[in-house]
Amino acid sequence: MAIDVEEVATGASPNSARVIHVTVNGVTHRSKVDARLLLVHYLRERLRLTGTHIGCDTAHCGACTVLVDGIPAKSCNLLAVMVDGRSVQTVEGLEAGGKLHPVQEGFTKEHGLQCGYCTPGMMMASVALLAKNPNPTEDEIRRGISGNLCRCTGYVNIVKAIQYAGKKMQEAPKGGA
Amino acid sequence: MYPPSFDYYAPTSVDEAVRLLDQHQGEAKVLAGGQSLIGMLKLRLAQPGALIDINRIPDLSYVREDATFLRIGAMTRINELHASDAVKARYGVLFDATAEIADPTVRNWGTVGGNAVHGDPGNDLPACFLALDAEYQAQGPKGSRTIAARKFYTDSFTNVLAPNEIVTEIHVPKAAAGSGSAYSKMERKVGDFATAAVAVTVTLAANGSVAKAGIGLTNVGPTALYAAQASDALVGKTGTATDLGTVGDLAAKAASPVADNRGPVDFKQDMIRVWTRRTVTRAIARAKGGS
Numbered sequence A: 001m002a003i004d005v006e007e008v009a010t011g012a013s014p015n016s017a018r019v020i021h022v023t024v025n026g027v028t029h030r031s032k033v034d035a036r037l038l039l040v041h042y043l044r045e046r047l048r049l050t051g052t053h054i055g056c057d058t059a060h061c062g063a064c065t066v067l068v069d070g071i072p073a074k075s076c077n078l079l080a081v082m083v084d085g086r087s088v089q090t091v092e093g094l095e096a097g098g099k100l101h102p103v104q105e106g107f108t109k110e111h112g113l114q115c116g117y118c119t120p121g122m123m124m125a126s127v128a129l130l131a132k133n134p135n136p137t138e139d140e141i142r143r144g145i146s147g148n149l150c151r152c153t154g155y156v157n158i159v160k161a162i163q164y165a166g167k168k169m170q171e172a173p174k175g176g177a
Numbered sequence B: 001m002y003p004p005s006f007d008y009y010a011p012t013s014v015d016e017a018v019r020l021l022d023q024h025q026g027e028a029k030v031l032a033g034g035q036s037l038i039g040m041l042k043l044r045l046a047q048p049g050a051l052i053d054i055n056r057i058p059d060l061s062y063v064r065e066d067a068t069f070l071r072i073g074a075m076t077r078i079n080e081l082h083a084s085d086a087v088k089a090r091y092g093v094l095f096d097a098t099a100e101i102a103d104p105t106v107r108n109w110g111t112v113g114g115n116a117v118h119g120d121p122g123n124d125l126p127a128c129f130l131a132l133d134a135e136y137q138a139q140g141p142k143g144s145r146t147i148a149a150r151k152f153y154t155d156s157f158t159n160v161l162a163p164n165e166i167v168t169e170i171h172v173p174k175a176a177a178g179s180g181s182a183y184s185k186m187e188r189k190v191g192d193f194a195t196a197a198v199a200v201t202v203t204l205a206a207n208g209s210v211a212k213a214g215i216g217l218t219n220v221g222p223t224a225l226y227a228a229q230a231s232d233a234l235v236g237k238t239g240t241a242t243d244l245g246t247v248g249d250l251a252a253k254a255a256s257p258v259a260d261n262r263g264p265v266d267f268k269q270d271m272i273r274v275w276t277r278r279t280v281t282r283a284i285a286r287a288k289g290g291s
Ligand SMILES: Cc1cc2nc3c(=O)[nH]c(=O)nc-3n(C[C@H](O)[C@H](O)[C@H](O)COP(=O)(O)OP(=O)(O)OC[C@H]3O[C@@H](n4cnc5c(N)ncnc54)[C@H](O)[C@@H]3O)c2cc1C
Pocket: A058, A059, A060, A077, B029, B030, B031, B032, B033, B034, B035, B036, B037, B038, B039, B074, B100, B101, B102, B103, B106, B109, B110, B111, B112, B113, B114, B115, B116, B117, B118, B122, B123, B124, B125, B165, B166, B167, B168, B191, B192, B193, B194
């Protein structure tokens, strides 16, 4: 377990901070956090996992999307204390053993990104979408990622990237990536 | 943006949560899905001294239909309500609305209770619960009471709950035979609040005319609105073009929208007129067994 205890603001009430246990990409962290700390700031600034982006900071764009117990959430709109005891997956947790996740591979092969700003959130939403629906139609993909905005690609290649990943994941032998 | 500092409590029972609210005497706020509240904290539209996080109270998340009610636990996530078979089969208005609130990611955390009580006139579920004649069950230090949705909303972000009360369950009267309902939302894009939206419920008599009706309106007044005159006018009707014209006009009259970047007043009123007609038609079709 990684222990990460940081001082909280002096003079603050003892109830305004709390020790949380969060499993991020398989590693359990024990951290003392201000209750007001947003999950996205916890991930980026405390754990230095800067793959999760902040776009709008108002829960609209989806750049900050991570999986909480496998379900997509906008990490700019949750408090770190709300995920105490839960498991979080970020874009850094997709690659395994030096091998890209099929969704990452799809975004590369199908040019599913241009500037890349939306990409981490877009990929996390895609991973959850494919886990629920391994063979989505274009319409289901577009609805599934409707909480994620992309200002560059026009979405066409993102749809293709997700279709690529879906196929790849179905072809993969059981147990393999 | 950073929320201001607050004391944080994560009780594991409703009693404990109510006690904490009571101790803080109006200085504390309930934290449900956080999808509205956290944004308000960041913008300093809310600065409570304490947050009582009710996400860790077990047994507040369920959708159950019994002989009298569809019972919805307050912490049921909006997406969970949408996934309920009972809702899909018999409560079309809720099925429609839960597909159009915010976006799918926000709906994973946003709760039915939070959406119902928050009091933003743009929230979609209040109009549905007004049309359905639902009740909210609230628990306070002295016990539990039920409040009719139609008596709940007093102004924007203001309702009849006491600061030490928590909504625990929503009771929707069980769908009668021959009933149908629908919700239509005009939105500029996914994730936007309604420009205007209409919730309609009907129960048909054996002869096919409307025996009971409820019409609720979203984002065209300081709160969600129950269009009583329009609802009453629909009773006894069959949904002819003349009937729809009358009901649409009365619904538009009940609306008191303000002009903003979603459109001017006349436009919004006209959208209520047109969408009421269409939604009544869909609700009647569903009551007759259509989808
Ligand atoms: C980008 C975005 C777009 C959105 N678009 C829409 C939309 O189109 N339509 C729509 O309807 N909503 C929309 N919302 C709001 C969203 O649906 C919220 O989740 C919902 O309104 C509030 O639910 P919550 O569980 O997140 O409540 P919270 O944010 O946790 O709480 C909201 C308020 O209700 C109080 N409260 C919550 N639960 C209870 C309870 N059980 N008892 C007493 N008080 C309680 C809280 O104290 C707080 O004051 C949007 C949100 C975002 C971020």
